[in-house]
Amino acid sequence: MTKLDHAEGWEHHRRSLRWIDQANEPVLALGRVYPAGLKVETHSHKRTQLWFAQRGIVLVTTEEGRWMIPPGHALVIPAGAQHSAEMISLVEMQSIYVDVVPRHAPRPRVVEVTALAQNLIDALVQVDTKPASEHRLSLITDLLLDEFAALPERPLGLPFPGDPRLAGLCRRFLKSPSATASIDEWAAEMRIGRRTFTRLFRAETGVSFVTWRQQACLFASLPRLAEGEPVTNVALDAGYENIAAFSTMFRRMLGRAPSTYLKAGSS
Incomplete structure (x- = not known):
């Protein structure tokens, strides 16, 4: 997983935004290590994002409010939702971006990342270093999309003040x-x-x-x-x-x- 400093982190994020919006794959996956204090400016994606902090604490701000996501959980950010992020501590992040029609209302929600989902995300993130066949990638992607729709919602988004x-x-x-x-x-x-x-x-x-x-x-x-x-x-x-x-x-x-x-x- 790529470890970035503050300047590299934001520049990497900008390149990632362009890649996410231009790619044709049904599921995209990214893994990054961000330093404490890094702030990611307000932006949005054309796809729904699962923002998963494997380790560390991240503060995500959306039009719906501010959310702090604990390890083992993720924030689902609907496509088109404006959001920014701040790393409260060193954060090991994995994100997936999917084209899905949400079962729930189009609002941010905290979900528990199951062991199966985490393993599937790991497999996709590691494709660059551990290439997989098209058949295997198709199986992983299909199963991840199915698991994504069933991730249990948890009341763990911690509202955070702006004052x-x-x-x-x-x-x-x-x-x-x-x-x-x-x-x-x-x-x-x-x-x-x-x-x-x-x-x-x-x-x-x-x-x-x-x-x-x-x-x-x-x-x-x-x-x-x-x-x-x-x-x-x-x-x-x-x-x-x-x-x-x-x-x-x-x-x-x-x-x-x-x-x-x-x-x-x-x-």
Whole structure:
């Protein structure tokens, strides 16, 4: 996978945009490693994009809002949708671009990338270094298109504020999430009143501070669970007093226990 610096990253992206719009293949695949802090300017594609961060965290901004995508998941960006991206950390990215008629409303949505989909995307990304026969490529492409349509949607898009001061607090929180962070603490840091803060937060993100805090804690827990860390450690580091409280929040948001979520997703 190609590793790029800031200047190379944007220039590579421009060349990729031209290639995506001009190619005739039913499915296109790209793999890149982008440095932390790289910003990709607002653009769109003629195809639907599956923006998959294998590692790292990316912030994608669309007309629908701002989305932070955790490892193991992807943002489906409809064809024609204007969007930009910022790498919050070093990001290993894989993207596929497809000509499909969406089953869902034409809006961005976060999906879980199944093990099968990831393997198929890997195979397409590696074609440049590991050439495959036309027959094999056709089989991979057909199966990927079928799997793409069935990727499960997950409520993991984390709304992100545009206000610079509030965005700074959110970025800091993501580096060290805590279930005990309070409205009063954040309001004090911004030197505004509690009611002003709560109105601003909802206006900027579309959700309450408490809901955002829960989503952010869940967001931060996923890569650690994926790496096999004990649920107890993850729960305590997130500020929960016990596993039960963490598991209750996890079940309410994702419909299953933290001990089974990623096992099921990677089977």
